[in-house]
Every structure is written in structure tokens, then in C-alpha cells.
Amino acid sequence: MTITIKFFALGRELVGANALTLDLSDGTTIEGALAHVRAQHPTFAQLPSFLVALNTEYAEQSTMLKNGDELAIIPPVSGG
Amino acid sequence: MIAVQLSEIPLDTSAIIASVQDERSGAIDVFIGTVRNQTKGKTVHRLEYEAYEPMALKELRSICEEAQQRWNAHAIAAHHRLGTIETGGIAVVVAVSTPHRADAFAACQFVIDTLKERVPIWKKEVFDDGEVWVTPHA
Numbered sequence: 329m330t331i332t333i334k335f336f337a338l339g340r341e342l343v344g345a346n347a348l349t350l351d352l353s354d355g356t357t358i359e360g361a362l363a364h365v366r367a368q369h370p371t372f373a374q375l376p377s378f379l380v381a382l383n384t385e386y387a388e389q390s391t392m393l394k395n396g397d398e399l400a401i402i403p404p405v406s407g408g
Numbered sequence: 409m410i411a412v413q414l415s416e417i418p419l420d421t422s423a424i425i426a427s428v429q430d431e432r433s434g435a436i437d438v439f440i441g442t443v444r445n446q447t448k449g450k451t452v453h454r455l456e457y458e459a460y461e462p463m464a465l466k467e468l469r470s471i472c473e474e475a476q477q478r479w480n481a482h483a484i485a486a487h488h489r490l491g492t493i494e495t496g497g498i499a500v501v502v503a504v505s506t507p508h509r510a511d512a513f514a515a516c517q518f519v520i521d522t523l524k525e526r527v528p529i530w531k532k533e534v535f536d537d538g539e540v541w542v543t544p545h546a
Contacts, residue, residue, distance in 0.1 A: 334460065336458060336459075336460055336528065336530060337458060337530035337532070337541050338530075338541045381460070381463055381528070384460075384462050384463035384466055385463075386526075400460055400463065400528070402460070402528050403530065403541070404543050404544050405524070405525070405526065405527060405528055405529060405530060405544065406524075406529070406530050406531050406541070406542040406543065406544055407457070407459070407464075407488060407500070407523055407524055407527050407528075407529030407530070407531070408441050408488075408499065408500050408520060408523055408524040408529075
């Protein structure tokens, strides 16, 4: 299956990309996808804390992904 | 009426206030967030904002809907700037109309406080000698 991961703010700068496309085996969780990101982009591990959003909703890292999902890495927000 | 917007161009505060005027309301409360020229004693030149736009709009609308229900608001508008804002510029405007003033104050504060907690928008402070992504403070 193919999923997209979007990055913002410090996460985007550490990975050096707005988005990555990952080919993953069926049954991969968000946590598993993040492990792939860390393997490809070791600097991502420097992001001190973040939440994840799946298809624009905050999600748990144990959630299983499906083909076409859009994952987003949400560093601590600072709007306003 | 609920209106939420992310804008690359300067916010028109008067137009946002006018958009929540309602003959049934006795109060409009407005919060305007502006760009401060210093943080912890360091001179700030400008802020650079970015957002996860579809999610930010969705979260902002859901916050406004909750505020509308809890405080019986007639109208709520929440507009946030994106891109570069120089010091003194306006980053966010929240306007709420309600029958009575206490609810307008409470609803407006709820919207801006909750926006800062969970809407995926980020800002970077640009100083003389560098730049830093702002992390939330207590």
C-alpha cells in the first residue's frame, strides 16, 4: 500500500521535505511508518515531540494504515 | 453563522467584526492577536506562519461550533493569517456576537485559547542572529 506523510514547521526542516510517499506492507501501523521515516531520515529523531494526524484527524500511533492514507506529523502547535 | 478562514493577505478587522453583527445580539467581543517586537528580551523582526490548512480549517470550525453551542452565540468568525507578518501586524482575529456580554467574552476567550492548543498552525520567530520555531509556553 502507498501512503503520504506530510511534515510541517521544524519537522519539515529536519526531514528536508514537505511530504514523503511510502510503500508499506499491509497492516503497518502509524508507529511502523514512523520507523521507516527515522530509518530514511535520521535527523527526524531530533524532533522533540509531536502528535500525528490521520486524514486530518488526530490519531493514536497504534492505528493501522490503509492504502491512500494521508498521515501528518504535528509538532507542538503555536498559532495565535 | 460560523466563518473560519486562513489568509495570506492582511486581515480586515472591521469587515470581520461586521460579519458577526446580528440584530438579536447585545454584545460583540473581539480578540486581535498582534506580533510583539520582542520575546525574552530579544528583538523580533517578523513571524512566519504556516498551517496544515485542511486540518486547521476543520479544527477551527469545530472549536467555533462548540463555542456557539456552549455560549449561545449568534455568530463567530475566526480568521488567521499565514505567511510573513512584520511586528505590529495582526496574526489572528476572533469575533463573537451573543445576546449578552458575559457569553461573548467567554466564547471569544475559549476560541482563541483552544485555537492555540490544538489548531495545526506554527510560527517561527526571526531575530537579528537567527530564527526559531515557537514552542508553546504554559
